[in-house]
Amino acid sequence: xxxxxxxxxxxxxxxxxxxxxxxxxxxxxxxxxxxxxxxxxxxxxxxxxxxxxxxxxxxxxxxxxxxxxxxxxxxxxxxxxxxxxxxxxxxxxxxxxxxxxxxxxxxxxxxxxxxxxxxxxxxxxxxxxxxxxxxxxxxxxxxxxxxxxxxxxxxxxxxxxxxxxxxxxxxxxxxxxxxxxxxxxxxxxxxxxxxxxxxxxxxxxxxxxxxxxxxxxxxxxxxxxxxxxxxxxxxxxxxxxxxxxxxxxxxxxxxxxxxxxxxxxxxxxxxxxxxxxxxxxxxxxxxxxxxxxxxxxxxxxxxxxxxxxxxxxxxxxxxxxxxxxxxxxxxxxxxxxxxxxxxxxxxxxxxxxxx
Amino acid sequence: xxxxxxxxxxxxxxxxxxxxxxxxxxxxxxxxxxxxxxxxxxxxxxxxxxxxxxxxxxxxxxxxxxxxxxxxxxxxxxxxxxxxxxxxxxxxxxxxxxxxxxxxxxxxxxxxxxxxxxxxxxxxxxxxxxxxxxxxxxxxxxxxxxxxxxxxxxxxxxxxxxxxxxxxxxxxxxxxxxxxxxxxxxxxxxxxxxxxxxxxxxxxxxxxxxxxxxxxxxxxxxxxxxxxxxxxxxxxxxxxxxxxxxxxxxxxxxxxxxxxxxxxxxxxxxxxxxxxxxxxxxxxxxxxxxxxxxxxxxxxxxxxxxxxxxxxxxxxxxxxxxxxxxxxxxxxxxxxxxxxxxxxxxxxxxxxxxxxxxxxxxxxxxxxxxxxxxxxxxxxxxxxxxxxxxxxxxxxxxxxxxxxxxxxxxxxxxxxxxxxxxxxxxxxxxxxxxxxxxxxxxxxxxxxxxxxxxxxxxxxxxxxxxxxxxxxxxxxxxxxxxxxxxxxxxxxxxxxxxxxxxxxxxx
Numbered sequence: 073x074x075x076x077x078x079x080x081x082x083x084x085x086x087x088x089x090x091x092x093x094x095x096x097x098x099x100x101x102x103x104x105x106x107x108x109x110x111x112x113x114x115x116x117x118x119x120x121x122x123x124x125x126x127x128x129x130x131x132x133x134x135x136x137x138x139x140x141x142x143x144x145x146x147x148x149x150x151x152x153x154x155x156x157x158x159x160x161x162x163x164x165x166x167x168x169x170x171x172x173x174x175x176x177x178x179x180x181x182x183x184x185x186x187x188x189x190x191x192x193x194x195x196x197x198x199x200x201x202x203x204x205x206x207x208x209x210x211x212x213x214x215x216x217x218x219x220x221x222x223x224x225x226x227x228x229x230x231x232x233x234x235x236x237x238x239x240x241x242x243x244x245x246x247x248x249x250x251x252x253x254x255x256x257x258x259x260x261x262x263x264x265x266x267x268x269x270x271x272x273x274x275x276x277x278x279x280x281x282x283x284x285x286x287x288x289x290x291x292x293x294x295x296x297x298x299x300x301x302x303x304x305x306x307x308x309x310x311x312x313x314x315x316x317x318x319x320x321x322x323x324x325x326x327x328x329x330x331x332x333x334x335x336x337x338x339x340x341x342x343x344x345x346x347x348x349x350x351x352x353x354x355x356x357x358x359x360x361x362x363x364x365x366x367x368x369x370x371x372x373x374x375x376x377x378x379x380x381x382x383x384x385x386x387x388x389x390x391x392x393x394x395x396x397x398x399x400x401x402x403x404x405x406x407x408x409x410x411x412x413x414x415x416x417x418x419x420x421x422x423x424x425x426x427x
Numbered sequence: 428x429x430x431x432x433x434x435x436x437x438x439x440x441x442x443x444x445x446x447x448x449x450x451x452x453x454x455x456x457x458x459x460x461x462x463x464x465x466x467x468x469x470x471x472x473x474x475x476x477x478x479x480x481x482x483x484x485x486x487x488x489x490x491x492x493x494x495x496x497x498x499x500x501x502x503x504x505x506x507x508x509x510x511x512x513x514x515x516x517x518x519x520x521x522x523x524x525x526x527x528x529x530x531x532x533x534x535x536x537x538x539x540x541x542x543x544x545x546x547x548x549x550x551x552x553x554x555x556x557x558x559x560x561x562x563x564x565x566x567x568x569x570x571x572x573x574x575x576x577x578x579x580x581x582x583x584x585x586x587x588x589x590x591x592x593x594x595x596x597x598x599x600x601x602x603x604x605x606x607x608x609x610x611x612x613x614x615x616x617x618x619x620x621x622x623x624x625x626x627x628x629x630x631x632x633x634x635x636x637x638x639x640x641x642x643x644x645x646x647x648x649x650x651x652x653x654x655x656x657x658x659x660x661x662x663x664x665x666x667x668x669x670x671x672x673x674x675x676x677x678x679x680x681x682x683x684x685x686x687x688x689x690x691x692x693x694x695x696x697x698x699x700x701x702x703x704x705x706x707x708x709x710x711x712x713x714x715x716x717x718x719x720x721x722x723x724x725x726x727x728x729x730x731x732x733x734x735x736x737x738x739x740x741x742x743x744x745x746x747x748x749x750x751x752x753x754x755x756x757x758x759x760x761x762x763x764x765x766x767x768x769x770x771x772x773x774x775x776x777x778x779x780x781x782x783x784x785x786x787x788x789x790x791x792x793x794x795x796x797x798x799x800x801x802x803x804x805x806x807x808x809x810x811x812x813x814x815x816x817x818x819x820x821x822x823x824x825x826x827x828x829x830x831x832x833x834x835x836x837x838x839x840x841x842x843x844x845x846x847x848x849x850x851x852x853x854x855x856x857x858x859x860x861x862x863x864x865x866x867x868x869x870x871x872x873x874x875x876x877x878x879x880x881x882x883x884x885x886x887x888x889x890x891x892x893x894x895x896x897x898x899x900x901x902x903x904x905x906x907x908x909x910x911x912x913x914x915x916x917x918x919x920x921x922x923x924x925x926x927x928x929x930x931x932x933x934x
Contacts, residue, residue: 295784
């Protein structure tokens with residue numbers, strides 16, 4: 073056999089990088105937009121803030137991006153969290169009711185004063201995040217200590233979570249008019265404010281997983297929990313940690329989502345987003361069986377999901393057909409990951425070997 | 428008689444190599460009509476590989492299989508079954524939530540009007556069980572509601588349902604059965620034997636071999652040791668054939684061992700008092716001294732692995748106590764053991780040893796990092812330093828420290844796990860079958876390593892299926908039989924003495 077040339081080695085290194093396929097997928101979608109949607113890449117400067125379709129992908133994708141961060145860690149341990157959408161709704165309900173408690177008196181009270189809030193903003197945020205931490209902790213205890221299969225364990229909160237959210241808001245939709253709160257999802261500091269949130273959560277998570285041993289332990293538990301146990305890794309604590317953290321991320325996403333629509337709507341906030349988050353992680357190349365993960369690749373995965381949605385809207389696909397189209401694109405992207413296709417890509421695009 | 432003597436199956440010169448391991452080397456086996464042939468050998472001897480070759484799971488590199496005078500090539504277990512070779516595996520691999528009848532006829536359900544004919548199916552199943560095995564049970568109940576023995580029978584019934592079953596392979600069917608259940612199974616085996624079925628019976632229980640078999644084929648390290656008439660070989664003879672003896676190349680290790688035995692100190696690093704776990708190992712006393720290698724000898728299932736896991740804390744003992752350096756241990760768990768300086772290299776490398784997708788470096792530092800906790804993360808340069816040190820020390824063959832450990836050969840994977848444990852600088856190292864499935868050269872390296880480890884004032888517990896290896900490396904040998912410590916030998920011991928102890932008084 074001939075020694076591989078330098079070229080083939082470099083090519084391999086590129087194609088075997090975890091980011092390669094997500095970025096290829098994103099590029100293909102953006103290329104499609106570039107050709108078929110005039111002005112898709114136009115970025116407008118409005119009073120120092122940047123606006124445009126491209127920016128919107130990031131802004132609208134921020135909830136899924138935040139969810140995908142927590143979900144990546146959960147999936148890396150070999151689990152899954154179906155309850156993040158419901159947790160978003162619970163966090164939003166807590167936030168809503170603390171700012172506008174009129175629903176508790178069973179009356180729909182339209183607050184028009186943009187400066188009115190029942191409780192101060194800091195308390196609203198802390199309370200909402202604390203509740204979502206508890207939701208995550210609940211999942212973690214069920215999975216790690218009660219040994220319930222992750223899908224079943226988190227299904228419990230997925231189903232009951234929306235009921236809990238409704239209980240909190242007394243079954244009503246709560247209007248949120250408090251302006252500082254709206255800034256979370258709608259504010260702009262050159263770039264959308266929610267993007268900074270994504271960046272902060274990403275940076276902290278990256279630091280915690282890659283600059284401490286936690287990332288390696290998560291992967292180790294996901295690959296072979298028996299070996300990890302024999303090596304002295306406390307697999308239960310690791311699982312408790314990732315589910316709790318995933319709940320926390322869902323809480324942040326819930327704040328962003330409710331701020332975006334100025335309502336805490338227990339029925340619709342975060343509906344089916346858990347699936348988007350899972351898909352984002354899968355597109356990012358983390359195996360559902362657990363193991364190696366890449367946070368950055370999951371971020372790109374989340375952008376792929378949002379870019380698909382955005383592009384479909386832009387070319388005029390009606391909202392009701394969107395899910396179907398999305399499915400087709402997702403199938404295509406996932407196919408790119410199969411070993412068969414990967415091998416094929418490597419074969420046709422690698423520099424030709426001499427015979 | 429002449430018809431009975433005829434071979435229905437012969438396997439000739441079978442060889443099979445897996446990456447890094449010669450699993451079978453020129454092995455032959457023959458089976459007569461209406462005969463029960465025991466296939467014995469310790470772990471890694473090649474029994475299951477040989478059966479996998481026969482049933483078409485693995486393809487042999489060379490050799491012939493002749494069934495009824497015709498050369499055959501089995502392509503898959505289904506194909507083998509259609510040729511009349513049926514297998515019942517060690518673990519009952521049936522669906523406990525289905526009925527007995529469904530289990531027997533799964534995939535072969537009788538049909539009526541393109542639907543399953545349940546009446547016929549239940550009648551067929553019940554008839555098969557009665558006629559073939561003499562078992563009369565309600566076949567419409569779910570399989571899970573019956574004992575393991577009955578489940579085993581159902582598995583046999585399923586295997587025999589193919590009318591032309593000529594050969595039945597039973598792969599350790601008795602390991603989960605009690606005495607009565609085993610007796611019931613033997614009755615069925617004798618009945619089948621009288622009907623002319625050839626049975627290959629794999630077991631680790633010496634008593635059962637003598638109770639049921641006509642002939643015995645012994646494998647060791649992938650090689651055929653020989654085939655013997657059961658009536659013509661003694662228990663001691665058989666065991667020494669299984670665990671092997673080779674007088675050659677004893678000298679070098681013996682010298683090293685003699686030299687190292689001077690370093691043994693009288694102080695006990697670890698003392699186990701009446702330490703045991705119900706159902707796993709009877710309470711035993713054991714002292715480990717600094718500088719000493721203690722070998723655990725015994726057959727598979729004698730309690731070797733169980734002893735190792737309660738010493739380490741991966742299974743929790745329910746009687747007795749351990750004290751280390753004079754103080755009694757309170758907390759048994761792998762992590763607390765690691766912190767105390769006790770390391771266990773578990774028996775099953777794939778399932779409990781390596782983390783296959785992680786790199787060699789990460790695998791080596793895993794236990795150190797676990798003992799340091801989540802936040803005191805070893806920096807990358809430190810990780811590389813440790814990894815490179817052990818890659819060099821144990822001469823691990825890997826292109827780089829960043830190579831996923833799954834790309835390494837079995838022997839090198841084992842060295843990586845050894846490195847993981849050596850890296851925590853343990854006081855006590857427990858090695859459970861550290862040389863299984865490893866080539867001879869690496870075996871010798873590991874044995875020397877064990878002795879030099881002990882020389883530094885540490886203690887090692889060495890478990891191996893190969894008595895020869897235990898003898899070579901251990902200063903003291905503890906013999907286990909039927910989950911009980913039965914003897915302890917120190918100093919120069921004669922191999923036969925130990926074989927006697929393993930075989931028990933009946934020999």
